[in-house]
Amino acid sequence: MELTDKQEFLNGIKKVVISEEELQGKIAEYGKLLSQEYEGKPLLLVSILKGAFMFLSDLNKNMTIPCEMGFMACKSYFESTDSSGDVKIVYDLAQDISRYNVVIVEDIIDTGRTLSKVVEMLKQRDPLSLKIITLLDKPDRRVVDIEADYTLFTIPDFFVIGYGLDYGEYYRNLPYIAEYNA
Ligand code: IMP
Ligand code: MG
Numbered sequence: 001m002e003l004t005d006k007q008e009f010l011n012g013i014k015k016v017v018i019s020e021e022e023l024q025g026k027i028a029e030y031g032k033l034l035s036q037e038y039e040g041k042p043l044l045l046v047s048i049l050k051g052a053f054m055f056l057s058d059l060n061k062n063m064t065i066p067c068e069m070g071f072m073a074c075k076s077y078f079e080s081t082d083s084s085g086d087v088k089i090v091y092d093l094a095q096d097i098s099r100y101n102v103v104i105v106e107d108i109i110d111t112g113r114t115l116s117k118v119v120e121m122l123k124q125r126d127p128l129s130l131k132i133i134t135l136l137d138k139p140d141r142r143v144v145d146i147e148a149d150y151t152l153f154t155i156p157d158f159f160v161i162g163y164g165l166d167y168g169e170y171y172r173n174l175p176y177i178a179e180y181n182a
Contacts, residue, residue: 001168012167013174014181017160018153023135023176024058026152030133031062033150034103042128043067044100046093048074048118050172051107054164055135059105070095076114087117102127107164108136112144119146136160136177153177 003009034043047056049071060069073091102122109115115132122130134148140157159182161167162174171180 001170003168003170009170012161012171012181014179016176016178017155018163018177020175023163027055027058028062030150030152031059032064034059034133035062035064038067038101038103039065042100044095044097044102044127045069045105046072046097046102046122047105048072048107048114049091051164051166052105052135054172055107056105059133068095068100070097072118074114074118076117087114087121089121097122097125097127100127101129102131104130104132106132106134106148108138108160109134109146109148110138110141112142112146116144116146135163136165 043065045056045060045067047053047069050073056069060067070093071091072089072093075088075090077086077088104115104118104122106115119130119132131149133150135152137148137151137154138157139154159167159180160177161171161180162176162178164172165177166172167180
């Protein structure tokens, strides 16, 4: 996909689903909650690139305790209906996670396939604890039984863009979450 026309770009935005104010309000709330929960403990926030980059950034700004962050990038190989597909790590964490309480920071849980594989892989590295925080949850689409420990917003089954989430690599820059106009 190549998108260079401004009007075409704007036409892709159907309607705002979660405003910037709503996002920032909820993220502040959860930053406070995590700061209370992990006070006095070594904490590593792990983000799976690229969708969660804005969420990780704003969540970090709302943390009031010392914490570190780490990044991973994965590539998924799934057949359309097969949930037992493979996930390969194309960029790995630099940290030895056995020294940390790890919180995976996700943009959205859709089928749950990618996240469940990442959880499986990280558990083998023996973190002190492992939890998941997700900005968005689309439970209607789940094919693998996985739940986040913290979910900021639950949304119906439609394709969303903005605030890190893309369509064809565009729209990540929007400061709000919108429904994509296909
Ligand atoms: P799954 O849970 O393994 O199906 O994969 C979830 C990933 O698919 C997310 O981390 C997103 O990168 C992407 N994704 C799922 N739903 C949407 C959406 O509505 N908009 C943009 N990306 C999505
Ligand atoms: Mg993602």
